[in-house]
Every structure is written in C-alpha cells, then in structure tokens.
Amino acid sequence: QKEVEQNSGPLSVPEGAIASLNCTYSDRGSQSFFWYRQYSGKSPELIMSIYSNGDKEDGRFTAQLNKASQYVSLLIRDSQPSDSATYLCAVNHEGGSEKLVFGKGMKLTVNP
Amino acid sequence: EAQVTQNPRYLITVTGKKLTVTCSQNMNHEYMSWYRQDPGLGLRQIYYSMNVEVTDKGDVPEGYKVSRKEKRNFPLILESPSPNQTSLYFCASSPDPFRRASSYNEQFFGPGTRLTVL
Numbered sequence: 001q002k003e004v005e006q007n008s009g010p011l012s013v014p015e016g017a018i019a020s021l022n023c024t025y026s027d028r029g030s031q032s033f034f035w036y037r038q039y040s041g042k043s044p045e046l047i048m049s050i051y052s053n054g055d056k057e058d059g060r061f062t063a064q065l066n067k068a069s070q071y072v073s074l075l076i077r078d079s080q081p082s083d084s085a086t087y088l089c090a091v092n093h094e095g096g097s098e099k100l101v102f103g104k105g106m107k108l109t110v111n112p
Numbered sequence: 113e114a115q116v117t118q119n120p121r122y123l124i125t126v127t128g129k130k131l132t133v134t135c136s137q138n139m140n141h142e143y144m145s146w147y148r149q150d151p152g153l154g155l156r157q158i159y160y161s162m163n164v165e166v167t168d169k170g171d172v173p174e175g176y177k178v179s180r181k182e183k184r185n186f187p188l189i190l191e192s193p194s195p196n197q198t199s200l201y202f203c204a205s206s207p208d209p210f211r212r213a214s215s216y217n218e219q220f221f222g223p224g225t226r227l228t229v230l
Contacts, residue, residue: 104154
C-alpha cells in the first residue's frame with residue numbers, strides 16, 4: 001500500500017511568520033509531487049507542483065523535494081490569515097500517473 | 113472559463129434509491145477521477161478513467177459504478193446507496209496522465225458534491 005504521511009497538526013503560526021509543512025511518501029519511484037490548499041467546505045486547489053530534487057519558489061510559497069529521503073515540504077513565507085486552510089500533500093506513484101495518493105492533510109491557522 | 117463542474121452540489125437521499133452524480137470538464141482533459149473525502153480518512157480515489165471507454169478501480173470502488181462514453185463527462189453512479197456512502201465527493205481531471213513528471217499530471221477539482229444517505 002503506497003502511503004503519503006503528513007504531520008498530524010494542527011499548526012498555528014502568527015501572521016508574518018514562516019509556516020513549514022512536511023510530507024513523506026513510501027514509494028521511492030514516485031515522480032510527481034503536489035501541494036493542494038483546501039478551505040473548509042471547498043474543493044482542493046493546486047498551489048504547487050514539483051518534479052525534481054531541490055527547491056521551487058512561487059511567490060510566498062516554496063516547495064522542497066528530497067527524493068533520497070522521500071520527503072517533500074512546503075514553506076509559506078510571510079504567512080497571512082488568508083493562508084489558514086488545510087494543506088494536502090499528494091504524490092503520483094511510479095505505477096502510473098493515474099494513482100494520485102493524498103496525505104490526510106495538515107490544518108494551518110495563521111493568527112492575526 | 114476552464115472548469116470541472118459537478119451536479120448536484122448537495123443531495124439527501126434514502127438507502128437503496130439509485131442516484132447519479134454528474135461530472136463534466138471543458139478542458140479536453142484525457143484523465144478524470146472520482147474521490148471521496150471523509151473526516152480522518154482524507155481523500156480516497158474511487159474510480160478513474162484514462163480516456164474514453166477506459167476506466168479502472170481506485171482504492172475504494174465498492175458500491176460505485178462509472179462510465180466514460182464521452183471525453184468531457186464522467187458520471188458516478190450509486191446503484192443502491194447505503195449510509196456508509198455519506199461523504200463529500202470530488203471529481204477531478206488532468207490533461208494527460210501518460211506525460212509523467214510534468215504539469216500534464218496536475219489534477220483540477222470540481223466544487224464537490226455533499227451526499228447524505230439516510
């Protein structure tokens with residue numbers, strides 16, 4: 001059973017701080033890694049994708065991938081109250097891009 | 113506007129009464145998928161489709177059926193709903209699942225259907 005694990009959380013940070021979310025995965029052959037943001041009662045929204053080792057930055061968001069250690073992380077700089085949501089890590093395993101496996105999510109609260 | 117649509121958005125029904133949740137995308141995506149989301153269990157894949165007339169089971173297919181007769185539509189059918197199928201359902205699509213490790217794998221979600229089976 002291919003698994004994606006996220007810290008159980010919840011995570012609470014003050015406004016302006018850096019929020020760090022982590023995710024590990026079990027299938028060493030995984031090729032595609034995604035971070036989704038989900039507001040309560042809404043659908044998941046793709047915010048970052050990463051496919052090779054290293055960092056990928058997009059505005060206040062940075063995704064980090066380390067395939068050797070099988071983890072992927074998301075950093076949110078200058079956190080805002082509007083970043084308060086549940087963040088889902090998702091991994092496409094080697095067996096096929098059709099199998100997107102999600103972690104259970106980490107709830108982030110940014111306090112003003 | 114590029115989007116995935118689902119209908120209905122909310123549905124309350126009774127055990128055993130057949131229902132269909134529709135999903136449609138206007139992005140000419142090859143791949144479509146259905147997920148259910150339950151507290152504490154996260155998002156779990158029910159069925160997926162790599163192209164027209166090609167469907168396969170995900171992790172929790174029991175009690176569900178799907179069809180893909182047209183590229184844009186991927187309905188989810190519950191022949192005899194039971195209370196344990198009460199959940200939040202999401203349809204998703206992506207451009208081309210065979211172009212791995214690329215943006216073609218990125219899945220876009222519909223707004224969700226909240227189903228209650230009494």
